[in-house]
Amino acid sequence: MQKICVEGLNLYYDDFQALKNITFNIEEKKVTALIGPSGCGKSTFLRTLNRMNDLIDGVKIVGEVKLEEQDIYHKDVDVVSLRRRIGMVFQKPNPFPKSIYENVAYGPKRHGIKNKKQLDEMVEKSLRKAALWDEVKDRLNKSALGLSGGQQQRLCIARALAMEPEVLLMDEPTSALDPIATAKIEELITELKKEYTIVIVTHSMQQAARISDETAFFLMGEVIEVDHTQKIFTIPRDKRTEDYVTGRFG
């Protein structure tokens, strides 16, 4: 099943074309990795999927992104509810300078949930899903900034999950973390894909190979090849993909 269909997508930062005629589908409840050398447009592409680029001056987008048949760039689309359906986790963990509890409860509260019991339940459920509950259940009212980097990143994942999204976009979520914290997040991603569609930008080909089902290789704003991860890493169709995954460039 396809969750997101991208067709003929072009993106310009003023006169610079950062994405060139991108067409591919993102499968539901799978992990799709976006790989490619620095500056090839991976983050830009990721941000087009929940309209984060709308916030940047001078951006022009041509083409289509459909979330289950709905064109997300249609003028009637409510961007706030779109971002609720398609959540995002960033490279550097960015918890609010508030308590652990408040970080997770923040989104649901903003969406009008006031009932304490309901909020408590949402916070626990989201922290459990983010594999953080056991580590923080006795310190929910302590500052999130006191957590380790890896815990902070899982808290940011819990914060995204509290919005009950369908899709999670992750922009190099482990690049600021040590190998143990990275392994925990990778394990978590593998668990989360049972319920969510995940798109992840990664600089680590080992990571893409370990956790993703599908991989898209980007080069200078184009998608050169997209296929099952195993195929991309063993028998890619394009010479440029092969050169990249075997470390001959990039």
Ligand SMILES: Nc1ncnc2c1ncn2[C@@H]1O[C@H](COP(=O)(O)OP(=O)(O)OP(=O)(O)O)[C@@H](O)[C@H]1O
């Ligand atoms: N806000 C912006 N304004 C102008 N140009 C931008 C902006 N953001 C990105 N770019 C340019 O668009 C191109 C793609 O950038 P993007 O960050 O999407 O690449 P990337 O593949 O994610 O890179 P990296 O792996 O280094 O994070 C680059 O040439 C970059 O300089």
